[in-house]
Amino acid sequence: MRYSISQVAKASGVSARMLRHYDAIGLLKPSSVGTNGYRWYGRGELLRLQRILLLRRFGLGLAEIGAVLGERAGEAAALRGHLAQLEEERRRLDRVITTVEETVADLDAARIDDPGRFFAGLREDAAEMRQAYRETFGEGAGKAFDVAEAAQEGLTAADYEHAAAQGAALFRRLASVMRSGAAPSDPAALDVVAEHYASVSHFWQPTAAAYAAMGGLYERDPRQRDLAARADPELPAWLARAIEAYARERLVPPVGKT
Template sequence: MRYSISKVAKMSGVSARTLRHYDEIGLLAPAEVSANGYRWYSRTQLRRLQRILLLRDLDVPLSQIKAILTGEDDEIAALRRHSQLVTAERDRLDAIAVTIGRTLDDLEGGRSLPDEEFFRGLQEGRAQLAATLRENFGEAATRVLPTADAWPAHWTRDDYDEAASRARNLYNRLSRARRAHLEPTSPSALDLVSEHYDAVCATWPASPAAYHALADLIESDPSQRAVVGVDDPDLPSWLAAAIRAYAVRRLRYSP
């Protein structure tokens, strides 16, 4: 059975524009392109799209997913890897849930949570996920995933709170710029984005290519859209465009 691009978009929750982009970069080619240019997809492409979206949910940039999936011909082995990654993600979320529970106890006057344990669940979950990615997809996957080691080991709870406050302040200023109809590629917008780039590099030494790829994550990953767009749902797409422009114009990245 074959599916039109609009049908695949509806089934997967991915826009037709994104599917065309995946085709253009050689990540997901349709099974057939008719004479009138319509793209058609088969079950094989749907399974590949499923794995692409899983890796996107695990914060792996598009620039690396193609390399990770290259040569993956065994559908059973691929499905087993998929199962292992889903299990790892479940375990990561379980670890985060434990951390949240400890934090609630601390806030409600129960057992005091030492600062050094405050983010342990987050760090352990990320480390576990990185190990699973390495086992199933090799070093190419883990190199693009910020691990627990990317966070400064000496940070305390106050440091994290301060960083979160600075991030929210920056997102508010970016939102005001967007609402004022400032073009995301304008010099003034890029000056604001330079603060975002510096903040990212403070915890994750992102290369120009990785920072450019971060735009895809902010624009398409639900959890990242929720963080960036908590007060302004239109901000993620605006910021993604600004990040791409910053990477090309200020960091000299060549897509």
């Protein structure tokens, strides 16, 4: 069975002009050419064209395709290489998709239907937390809540949603490091805890001892424990140890230095 150039063009989606170009460069020769100049293709040529189109889809140029088709083993090696590239690209896209999905979930979870009730709850929680921090860490921590409350004046529900989403994202990064197998004192863990410390330091710069004690709240205080546990049920205990390690490793000055 043989097929004309127009039939092959229609079946493959490759223009007749491109098929003639493939013939001119020796990439795809027709099985025969009639006395009238008509090109005819058989099953072998169709299979070769199929491989050409597949290799082009994987990003190979025509010269490279010609070299690959000249040695069948080379075709398999080229396909394996491009398959690896595609799989890595798929993994990259999966990571991007996961990040976007998690961000959307954070924003949905932080959405406020009744801003009045939400702010009232924050005020009650803030009063309780201020007193707890004052009793545990001293007057400086209590004053930090006053500074934080003053900074919150004029914030909208959207502002609070954004802050909640940022906090959830930080806990998610911490959980990711934990799930990677990092110990609480590993540098990778301390680097992410540094983000937590920076957020706390925006309103109050705790001493090493106070920051380590604050980490303990992720195990003892139900509200703080719940914030971390939303990212991973095992995060509160791990985070408490990581904060303690951060205070010891990065906040306490070395002996002989102040």
